[in-house]
Amino acid sequence: MLLGNEAIARAALEAGICVATAYPGTPSTEIMEALAEVGEQCGVYVEWSVNEKTAFEVAYAAAISGLRSITSMKHVGLNVAADILMSSAYAGVENGFVVVSADDPSMHSSQNEQDNRWYGLLAHLPVIEPSNAREAYKFTKLAFELSTQYKIPVILRTTTRISHTRMPILLEDDIPTQRNCKGQFKFDTSRWVLVPGNARRRKLELMKTWSAIRENEGREPLVTIFNPGIEKAIIAGGIAYSYVREALDILGYRDKVTLVKVNLPVPLPLKPVKQVLEYSSEVLVVEELDPIVEMQVKDIALTSGFKGRIIGKELVPVNYELNLETVYNAVSKFLGLETTSEKIWSSVEQVRTDPPIPPRPPVLCAGCPHRETFYILKIAATKAGLKTPVYTGDIGCYTLGFQKPFETQSTCFEMGGSIGVASGLAKVVSNPVIAVIGDSTFFHAGIPPAINAVYNDSNIVVVVLDNMTTAMTGHQPHPGTGVSATGKQTTRILPEKVLEAVGYKVYVINPMRVKESIEIVAKAFEEYRKGVKIAIVSRMKCALEVARIARRAKIVLPVYTIIQDKCTGCMACINLTACPAIMVEPGAKKPRILGELCVGCGLCASICPYKAIEIANTPSPDYEKIWVEL
Amino acid sequence: MKRVYNIAIVGVGGQGLLTLGSILGESAIHAGLDVAVAEVHGMSQRGGSVIVYVRIGEEPSPLIPIGGADLMISMELLEAARYTQYLNKNSILVTNDFIWPPPLAKYPSRETIITALREKIPELYIYDANKVSSEITGSIISANIALLGFSLGVNEELRNLIGLENVVKALEETFRGRVLELNKKLLYKSFEDGVKIAEEKRSTR
Numbered sequence: 001m002l003l004g005n006e007a008i009a010r011a012a013l014e015a016g017i018c019v020a021t022a023y024p025g026t027p028s029t030e031i032m033e034a035l036a037e038v039g040e041q042c043g044v045y046v047e048w049s050v051n052e053k054t055a056f057e058v059a060y061a062a063a064i065s066g067l068r069s070i071t072s073m074k075h076v077g078l079n080v081a082a083d084i085l086m087s088s089a090y091a092g093v094e095n096g097f098v099v100v101s102a103d104d105p106s107m108h109s110s111q112n113e114q115d116n117r118w119y120g121l122l123a124h125l126p127v128i129e130p131s132n133a134r135e136a137y138k139f140t141k142l143a144f145e146l147s148t149q150y151k152i153p154v155i156l157r158t159t160t161r162i163s164h165t166r167m168p169i170l171l172e173d174d175i176p177t178q179r180n181c182k183g184q185f186k187f188d189t190s191r192w193v194l195v196p197g198n199a200r201r202r203k204l205e206l207m208k209t210w211s212a213i214r215e216n217e218g219r220e221p222l223v224t225i226f227n228p229g230i231e232k233a234i235i236a237g238g239i240a241y242s243y244v245r246e247a248l249d250i251l252g253y254r255d256k257v258t259l260v261k262v263n264l265p266v267p268l269p270l271k272p273v274k275q276v277l278e279y280s281s282e283v284l285v286v287e288e289l290d291p292i293v294e295m296q297v298k299d300i301a302l303t304s305g306f307k308g309r310i311i312g313k314e315l316v317p318v319n320y321e322l323n324l325e326t327v328y329n330a331v332s333k334f335l336g337l338e339t340t341s342e343k344i345w346s347s348v349e350q351v352r353t354d355p356p357i358p359p360r361p362p363v364l365c366a367g368c369p370h371r372e373t374f375y376i377l378k379i380a381a382t383k384a385g386l387k388t389p390v391y392t393g394d395i396g397c398y399t400l401g402f403q404k405p406f407e408t409q410s411t412c413f414e415m416g417g418s419i420g421v422a423s424g425l426a427k428v429v430s431n432p433v434i435a436v437i438g439d440s441t442f443f444h445a446g447i448p449p450a451i452n453a454v455y456n457d458s459n460i461v462v463v464v465l466d467n468m469t470t471a472m473t474g475h476q477p478h479p480g481t482g483v484s485a486t487g488k489q490t491t492r493i494l495p496e497k498v499l500e501a502v503g504y505k506v507y508v509i510n511p512m513r514v515k516e517s518i519e520i521v522a523k524a525f526e527e528y529r530k531g532v533k534i535a536i537v538s539r540m541k542c543a544l545e546v547a548r549i550a551r552r553a554k555i556v557l558p559v560y561t562i563i564q565d566k567c568t569g570c571m572a573c574i575n576l577t578a579c580p581a582i583m584v585e586p587g588a589k590k591p592r593i594l595g596e597l598c599v600g601c602g603l604c605a606s607i608c609p610y611k612a613i614e615i616a617n618t619p620s621p622d623y624e625k626i627w628v629e630l
Numbered sequence: 631m632k633r634v635y636n637i638a639i640v641g642v643g644g645q646g647l648l649t650l651g652s653i654l655g656e657s658a659i660h661a662g663l664d665v666a667v668a669e670v671h672g673m674s675q676r677g678g679s680v681i682v683y684v685r686i687g688e689e690p691s692p693l694i695p696i697g698g699a700d701l702m703i704s705m706e707l708l709e710a711a712r713y714t715q716y717l718n719k720n721s722i723l724v725t726n727d728f729i730w731p732p733p734l735a736k737y738p739s740r741e742t743i744i745t746a747l748r749e750k751i752p753e754l755y756i757y758d759a760n761k762v763s764s765e766i767t768g769s770i771i772s773a774n775i776a777l778l779g780f781s782l783g784v785n786e787e788l789r790n791l792i793g794l795e796n797v798v799k800a801l802e803e804t805f806r807g808r809v810l811e812l813n814k815k816l817l818y819k820s821f822e823d824g825v826k827i828a829e830e831k832r833s834t835r
């Protein structure tokens with residue numbers, strides 16, 4: 001049983017890749033995690049790159065040197081790599097190169113739900129899209145073949161429900177044991193140097209390839225037609241096919257419509273579509289998010305004089321991910337049936353309680369270092385007299401600091417945005433402006449705007465939350481950890497060194513020492529008020545990592561408890577930390593710490609005005625070390 | 631057999647829902663069945679509300695429709711209540727007897743929740759999986775396995791579908807050494823508890 005992402009990794013190994021690169025991002029991350037685990041043993045070079053643009057470039061370099069390679073990223077990652085994506089289409093490749101774009105319809109873990117099939121249309125590159133996790137395996141291999149054949153990059157587009165669904169998968173091939181991974185760079189300025197004269201010639205080449213794919217690739221399994229020749233036809237792309245198939249089964253209509261399964265949505269092959277339009281007069285196009293296939297079907301219909309009806313987004317939602325109900329309802333309506341999803345699955349509906357079931361948004365974990373830093377920033381800002389500071393925010397676990405009681409993330413747009421937006425805000429508003437960014441995000445896209453702020457004399461504070469990992473996406477290493485994707489020691493690059501080099505006065509704090517850190521930060525804020533360019537690096541390891549290390553090394557972390565006699569029930573501990581390990585039972589007057597969840601960061605104990613929170617066990621003597629050292 | 635057997639697993643990110651989903655998936659494979667397990671990664675794993683969909687049947691699409699769950703296994707009471715719309719009047723709900731409120735939230739009491747659940751769901755089973763897990767393994771971390779064992783005990787359809795022996799095989803692929811032994815012990819103990827409770831329920835009817 002493999003996760004869709006693991007299936008992609010396995011297929012890439014079977015396809016003979018030599019290089020695999022990525023920057024983590026949900027739902028793409030497990031592709032590279034799987035490859036990082038076994039890559040070395042298989043002779044494949046694997047890296048976590050600093051960002052998607054670099055990841056793309058590194059893998060592309062292999063592909064222009066005659067080696068197969070893969071790069072994977074989440075949908076918004078392709079925005080970061082879009083510049084090289086566009087150029088790579090012009091220059092092409094010398095061996096199979098697959099760009100995995102894992103999209104996130106419904107925004108389970110993302111700031112938007114862009115449909116990256118558009119990138120295929122924009123760059124004139126083919127997009128292959130599997131219909132379920134199992135097919136991710138087969139179509140990854142096909143993507144390599146297509147890329148090798150046409151000498152251009154191929155985009156493999158998955159969505160959350162393909163990347164993150166496990167299915168049993170029958171493996172077809174072995175992973176090659178012999179692999180020649182010595183690349184050869186063939187000097188050819190007419191191809192690799194895209195000055196306008198060369199680019200003009202390459203554009204024509206690209207468009208020839210594009211047309212050839214449109215003409216010739218309308219074959220199985222890229223496009224499959226079931227039951228041709230029926231009046232009503234349904235064209236379903238990617239994951240939508242899985243829902244359509246199941247809906248037709250339930251309706252008993254599997255054999256009563258022409259069903260077209262599209263796994264090459266871009267460019268949509270002409271022949272099979274023309275063939276369907278010849279016999280069918282009513283066509284429903286079902287696809288998730290934007291009407292990419294629908295648009296192309298309509299285009300083909302128009303040029304081939306089709307007289308029937310093509311329906312798509314009138315019946316199929318354009319927003320959020322599809323599911324069996326939405327597709328069932330669309331298909332049922334298209335077929336002129338009365339039935340709706342409510343009739344076959346009659347829900348008992350959500351129970352009602354008083355008070356109602358409270359929402360449970362994600363929260364900072366018990367012991368999360370970001371909680372300590374946020375608390376310190378707020379207290380220090382007040383101490384230093386900073387009035388209503390704007391905390392420009394960024395993307396990572398720490399984004400959760402937008403909530404009460406912290407409110408130390410006033411914006412969150414895209415990676416690196418905290419510092420760039422701070423740079424601009426400082427020019428136009430009178431509030432103090434504090435950019436708060438994670439360590440991995442700092443290396444990804446935070447350095448150029450940090451330079452911009454100094455160069456253009458923007459009066460901001462930069463705070464780097466260094467938890468020594470990329471926590472949000474599942475703890476990948478980054479340049480600040482000095483460890484590579486495969487666990488090798490490499491050069492550790494410290495954010496404070498970078499910031500110092502570009503002109504900041506930097507303070508490094510250990511936020512476990514709450515009082516001391518407040519003093520340092522308050523002083524730094526005072527200097528900032530006088531115009532000094534200040535950066536603060538707050539270094540304390542991710543609590544999930546700490547708990548894992550402690551478990552393995554058998555180090556006992558403190559577990560705190562609230563001494564009921566000393567506790568006055570003021571609730572400061574819970575109101576100021578919102579720690580999930582502290583709870584108040586219904587009707588209780590005093591809070592209680594859930595021992596199983598407490599990892600012993602000690603923030604609540606240092607906040608308690610009555611010194612009512614104490615260590616309940618005997619921790620190992622050096623436990624603090626694992627919180628602050630690599 | 632139904633075309634697709636739907637199991638929704640709900641709880642709080644970090645409670646071992648993915649492990650439970652994957653064990654159910656592996657068990658189904660050992661029973662010779664096709665299966666799809668749709669997981670949740672990323673943001674909501676940080677203590678958020680999580681639902682994992684396990685669909686056993688031929689080439690299932692990934693998501694369970696509203697009202698379509700045959701069984702729901704809940705690791706926490708508030709989450710059981712949050713996701714009841716996935717149930718129909720014939721569904722079985724097995725929930726951990728544990729409330730873990732979100733920080734700073736106002737929430738209904740255990741009794742309020744249970745009364746509300748009971749009104750809608752005849753086949754409701756409440757099991758103190760945290761306690762059983764603590765007794766056998768020394769921590770609540772294996773409460774997911776206890777709920778799985780208990781569900782197999784109370785739910786004959788699931789038992790016939792995937793088989794206890796295949797669940798044991800899946801455990802053997804997931805854990806090693808002492809952890810495996812403890813989890814097996816826990817599985818059998820909770821399974822027996824389930825069988826017993828189901829019998830009691832039947833005889834009082």
Ligand SMILES: Cc1ncc(C[n+]2csc(CCOP(=O)(O)OP(=O)(O)O)c2C)c(N)n1
Pocket residue numbers: 023024025026052074076077080395396397398415437438439440441442465467469470471472473
């Ligand atoms: C362009 C882009 N790539 C990747 C992601 C996915 N992503 C979200 S947060 C994050 C990293 C956060 O790491 P860090 O800044 O160290 O903060 P932490 O989560 O550790 O607090 C990543 C990679 C994204 N949102 N956008």
